[in-house]
Amino acid sequence: MARLAFIGFGEAGQAFAQGLRPQPGSAQAYDIAFDTPEGQVEEACAHLGIRAASSPAEALAEADLVFCLVPTDQSIAAAGAGARHLKPGAIWLDGSSSSPGRKRDAAAIIDGRSGYYVDMAIMSPVHPHLHRTPVLLAGGEAHQTLPRLEMLGMHARVAGERVGDASAIKMVRSVLIKGIEAVTAECMLAARKAGVEGAVLASLERSDPKIDWAARSTYNIERMTTHGKRRAAELREVVATLDELGLPSRMASATAEWEDQLGDLQLDIGDEDLLARLDLVLSRLT
Numbered sequence: 001m002a003r004l005a006f007i008g009f010g011e012a013g014q015a016f017a018q019g020l021r022p023q024p025g026s027a028q029a030y031d032i033a034f035d036t037p038e039g040q041v042e043e044a045c046a047h048l049g050i051r052a053a054s055s056p057a058e059a060l061a062e063a064d065l066v067f068c069l070v071p072t073d074q075s076i077a078a079a080g081a082g083a084r085h086l087k088p089g090a091i092w093l094d095g096s097s098s099s100p101g102r103k104r105d106a107a108a109i110i111d112g113r114s115g116y117y118v119d120m121a122i123m124s125p126v127h128p129h130l131h132r133t134p135v136l137l138a139g140g141e142a143h144q145t146l147p148r149l150e151m152l153g154m155h156a157r158v159a160g161e162r163v164g165d166a167s168a169i170k171m172v173r174s175v176l177i178k179g180i181e182a183v184t185a186e187c188m189l190a191a192r193k194a195g196v197e198g199a200v201l202a203s204l205e206r207s208d209p210k211i212d213w214a215a216r217s218t219y220n221i222e223r224m225t226t227h228g229k230r231r232a233a234e235l236r237e238v239v240a241t242l243d244e245l246g247l248p249s250r251m252a253s254a255t256a257e258w259e260d261q262l263g264d265l266q267l268d269i270g271d272e273d274l275l276a277r278l279d280l281v282l283s284r285l286t
Contacts, residue, residue: 001026002148005063007056007078008070009033009041012095012126016067017048019130020152024049030059032074056081063087065148066115068094071230072102072237079106079117086115091145093120095135097234099171099241100164107139107163116141121159121166123173129155138165171241175252178235181220182255185262188217189285192278218274221281228263232256 004022006013006029013029020027030053033041045052053059060066060082070078075096082092092115094106100119107117119138126133131152136159137145149156159166191200204213224231235256242249265284269277 002064002152003027003062005029005053005059005066006031006050007059007066007068007081008074009045009050010069012069012122013067014044014048015126015133016069016131017050019132022049025051027051028053028059028063030054030056057085060085060090061087063090066090066092067120068092068096070096072096072098072233075102075106076109079109082115083109083113086110086113088114090115091141091148092117093137093145094118095120095122097122097170097237098167099237099244100167101240101244102237103164103167111140116145117163118142118145119163119166120156121170123170136166136169138167139163142166168241171238174234174238175242178231178238178259179251179255181223182258184217184220185224185281186258188221188274189278189282192275193282197275197278214274218277221274221277222269224259224262225265225267225269225277225281228259228261228265230263232259232263235259 001023004020004027006017009029009031017027028051029045031041034052042052066082066086068075068078068082075094075098086092092110094103094117103119110117117139118141121136123134123136132155135154135156137156138158138160140161142158142161146156146158159169187200188197191197201213235252238252239249239256242252262281265281267280267284269280272280
């Protein structure tokens with residue numbers, strides 16, 4: 001079995017590790033949170049049978065496959081660690097939510113030094129599917145990497161030969177997916193504040209009966225309040241992608257601001273229904 005390393009061991013790293021269930025001693029993780037006193041990430045490592053490394057060098061020393069699952073703003077620094085410490089022939093799977101340009105910058109740091117860089121785009125939330133969450137691969141080593149991930153039970157496919165091809169699909173898709181999410185939240189919050197939420201939902205369902213608008217709105221509110229800060233960071237990379245393409249980014253920019261605003265509320269949504277969620281958000285917005 002391939003020896004694995006996780007650089008960044010937050011939600012995505014822990015979900016992948018939970019699903020992959022590596023054999024004892026075959027996987028290590030490093031996260032900058034290891035340097036903080038809380039200890040929650042180390043506890044997750046212990047629970048999942050992953051060795052908590054004291055440094056990137058220790059985590060990477062024997063790894064064949066490296067899942068780089070750090071926030072976007074850490075991806076270049078992480079690539080620098082990879083370039084210094086990857087063993088020859090190791091695969092660096094960059095799963096950060098970054099623009100194609102940032103992915104190419106990271107690839108330039110790693111490729112040709114020790115290991116090989118692969119652009120990996122995670123295409124849906126990591127729960128409930130864990131390591132079987134669909135991912136796209138791109139870059140010169142994508143085709144060679146695909147069977148190695150399939151042996152681990154992952155659902156991967158090659159999106160292109162160029163680094164950035166996988167990221168471009170994810171970034172451009174997010175314009176619509178997260179834009180719909182943001183507009184839905186804005187619509188339903190306004191409907192609730194105006195006291196016409198029932199009529200608005202009924203009208204939406206008449207317009208498109210294939211969508212359960214109440215369920216969709218309930219889900220979207222939870223995603224924005226629970227993960228708004230992280231989603232805003234991704235949307236800023238969407239803006240960067242559109243800038244790289246020479247296109248306007250008005251909608252993505254506005255969505256990023258809205259995600260940031262709802263994320264800043266730090267709400268514990270729990271299992272509340274749609275109306276309770278709307279009321280909770282409104283109570284903090286106003």
